[in-house]
Every structure is written in C-alpha cells, then in structure tokens.
Amino acid sequence: MLIGEAARDSGVSARMLRHYDALGLVCPTGRTVGGYREYSPDDLRRIFHVECLRSLGLSLRQIGRALDDPEFTPTALVADLVRRSRDRLQREQELLDRLRAVDSSGPAVWDDVRRIVELLHGLASPNPARRQQTALASADAEPAPAQVLAEAMLTESDENVAGALRWALARAGGEGMAVVVAGLASDDVAVRRRAVFALARTPGDEVTAALARALEDPDAMVRGHAALTLGGRGEPAAVPILVDMVMTGSKDVEASEALGAVARHRAEEASRVLDALVGALATHAADAAVRLRVAQALAELPGAGATRVLADLTRDPDRAVALTASAIWRTRAGDSMSEVPVGHVAVDVTSRG
Known part of the structure; x- marks a missing residue:
C-alpha cells in the first residue's frame, strides 16, 4: 500500500511516516516504479508497535533500540517505565505541594513568595538540624505559614524537629489545625500518631470532636x-x-x-x-x-x-x-x-x- 493508505489504516499522518522513514524507524519495504513508498503488512504492524510504545512514553530513539534489539524484553522495559513515571509524578506532586503552600499563605509581594520557598527548602533538607533551625526561625516569618508547618510536622520523623514544628505551629495560630485534624484520617498510622500528639496540646471544641473520633x-x-x-x-x-x-x-x-x-x-x-x-x-x-x-x-x-x-x-x-x-x-x-x-x-x- 502507498503512504496515504498506510496513514489512513494506521492513524499516523503521512508526514510522521516520512519522519519515521528518515530516522530508519519504519522503512517501507519497497518503492513503486515512480519512486513512491510502498508499505507491506509487516511495515504496518511495525507502525502499530511504534505507536504503542510511544503511548507508554518512550522516545523514538528508545523505540528503535527496543524493536531492533533481539534481547528486548517487555518486562524490563515496563518496569523501567514504571520507575521513571513514578519519579516524574513525585516531582510533579512536590511542585504542586509547593505551589499550594505558597498560594495558601496569600503572598502579597514577591518577598513573601521567596520566604515561603526558602522555608519549604529548609524543611525538606535531609539534615535534621537544618530542619529544626528552619522550624524555629519560621516563627518570625510573615505571613505565618501555618499550613506549611502543619504538613511538615505530620511527615517529620525526627522528634526534635517535630517538637520545634509543633512549637512554631502554635505560634502561627490556629490556621494549621485543620491540616492536623485531617491527619487523623490518614492511611499512614505514623501520620495519625503525629496528629493526635499535636492535637493533645490544642484546645477547642473542633479538636475535642476530632479526638473523640480518634x-x-x-x-x-x-x-x-x-x-x-x-x-x-x-x-x-x-x-x-x-x-x-x-x-x-x-x-x-x-x-x-x-x-x-x-x-x-x-x-x-x-x-x-x-x-x-x-x-x-x-x-x-x-x-x-x-x-x-x-x-x-x-x-x-x-x-x-x-x-x-x-x-x-x-x-x-x-x-x-x-x-x-x-x-x-x-x-x-x-x-x-x-x-x-x-x-x-x-x-x-x-x-x-
């Protein structure tokens, strides 16, 4: 079949098929007397294979190696795609969390954004001492990032840092308590334990009701x-x-x-x-x-x-x-x-x- 027919049957544009040919990814089996590309049923199947792998996120270079490698195993490929997708989603989630944290603090000027981003970086440090120092210093920040502190406290495994975060959260006012109360419904038992421990130091009818559910x-x-x-x-x-x-x-x-x-x-x-x-x-x-x-x-x-x-x-x-x-x-x-x-x-x- 000619390129127009291959494009119609595969759903891939003729322009993309020419690109595949130029890359050596899908080369038509033959040519007509007039020099036009002519695709065989095997060529069409290879086009479908290429599109399938593209839908999984592989680059054209990776697809070429996968299809031409006699040792190619789908299991290893899929496992690698899962890992890379998970890493990408984690990075995207971290970015989304940072944006939400900045948005929730209602920054009025760019200096407010800068302070909150610096706080987020400090609380994400692998060094517990730096996280603790960041938590203690946050009490002087304006505006008080109560939601950021609450979320950090719920995920903090170091008790000294968690104590500093609870102190900073108390100084920041009650805005972060809704996040802590929500932590009681987490699927992670460690988060629920941190939440109930923090709420023990917090008065109020809403907190009492949450503790009663706990x-x-x-x-x-x-x-x-x-x-x-x-x-x-x-x-x-x-x-x-x-x-x-x-x-x-x-x-x-x-x-x-x-x-x-x-x-x-x-x-x-x-x-x-x-x-x-x-x-x-x-x-x-x-x-x-x-x-x-x-x-x-x-x-x-x-x-x-x-x-x-x-x-x-x-x-x-x-x-x-x-x-x-x-x-x-x-x-x-x-x-x-x-x-x-x-x-x-x-x-x-x-x-x-």
Whole structure:
C-alpha cells in the first residue's frame, strides 16, 4: 500500500511516516516504479508497535533500540517505565505541594513568595538540624505559614524537629489545625500518631470532636493518646479506653490520672468511672497485677465508693495488692486505726516480712 493508505489504516499522518522513514524507524519495504513508498503488512504492524510504545512514553530513539534489539524484553522495559513515571509524578506532586503552600499563605509581594520557598527548602533538607533551625526561625516569618508547618510536622520523623514544628505551629495560630485534624484520617498510622500528639496540646471544641473520633482508631497508640487527652479534659467518652489501659498496663498511671479527672469533672461521672473499674476488676479477678493497678487507679477517684472498694482490697490474698490498697485507704480514711471499717484488717505498710 502507498503512504496515504498506510496513514489512513494506521492513524499516523503521512508526514510522521516520512519522519519515521528518515530516522530508519519504519522503512517501507519497497518503492513503486515512480519512486513512491510502498508499505507491506509487516511495515504496518511495525507502525502499530511504534505507536504503542510511544503511548507508554518512550522516545523514538528508545523505540528503535527496543524493536531492533533481539534481547528486548517487555518486562524490563515496563518496569523501567514504571520507575521513571513514578519519579516524574513525585516531582510533579512536590511542585504542586509547593505551589499550594505558597498560594495558601496569600503572598502579597514577591518577598513573601521567596520566604515561603526558602522555608519549604529548609524543611525538606535531609539534615535534621537544618530542619529544626528552619522550624524555629519560621516563627518570625510573615505571613505565618501555618499550613506549611502543619504538613511538615505530620511527615517529620525526627522528634526534635517535630517538637520545634509543633512549637512554631502554635505560634502561627490556629490556621494549621485543620491540616492536623485531617491527619487523623490518614492511611499512614505514623501520620495519625503525629496528629493526635499535636492535637493533645490544642484546645477547642473542633479538636475535642476530632479526638473523640480518634477513640475508634485501629491503632492502640492513637486511641490511647486521644483517650488520655480527652480524659484530662473531663470527657466521659474516653472512660472505656482508659479503663482498658489500666487493665492492660498500657500507660496505666497516666490513664488512672485521666480517669480521676473525668470523675472530678462532674459528680455523676465519678460513679460511672468507679462502676467501669469494678466491672473490669471482676472480669480480671484472677490477675493480681490487674488488681494492683486498679487499687492504684482508685487512689485518683473521689468519693466513698472508691474508699469502700479499697477497703475490700486491703484483704486481697496478694500481699502487694493488700499493702498498696491499705496504704491508699489509710491516706483517704485517716491514719487512725479506729477508722478501719468493721470486718477489715488494715495491713501494716511498713512490714516487709
């Protein structure tokens, strides 16, 4: 077939086919008597192969090598294309992130753009010391790039740098908190952990609501940190997780203090916290370590109900539990032995025999 027919059947312009011929990429098999290019079915198939590889992003030079190399393997080619495409997308994403960061700060003059770009470069440094210095220096930047700081904090693996970023973010105001709250929904558990840790230092109803949602996070560390923060703020929604932390010994001291904060926040919560602890204690009654942690947690709870449970624990068969409960009970009830409840024997906390 002549070049016009080949162009029609392949969808490649006659001009491009002449270019392919000049490069030696697709040379027509023959020529007519008049010197016109004449393409065979094999030539047409090669044109389709060229177009297929072009659609994958290969240059014409790479296509020629691939089609003429007898050792050519599609698997190696595709793997290389995947790698290069991924690298290109990463560069494009980084550029897009920088542009969004500049745009979100609302730069008024080119000096604002320059400062933000310098901040982005500093925070992207492979040197943690430079990233930390950049974060600390950003507190003096105008306008305050809160979104940039928040995004950097969520991806920062060095704790010293993350601390500097949290400090700078607090100085920048609340604009970046929406980014941090959004971090709680990340698929990356490390990002969610950084987000919940940063929000623990941030007041506000929106933050409290976000932390309440984090109580259902699949990661125990995220759930636990959210519960500790909410408990410290007197939020009763945190009680089940805090009680579980006492039972399992995961930050049980901090969890006990948070339960105490909930119990002191509202009078009606004190009995609910006590009931939750007693219920969990009954479930784990055979575990002396659990009974010991419950005794220590009861020290944080106000009210006569907690005192009565402690009095029961003074008779615990495990000496460590009995000693601990007795010491806490005597502190709450007074040191006078006449105040020991009827039917209970106070344990001498000074005895080690």
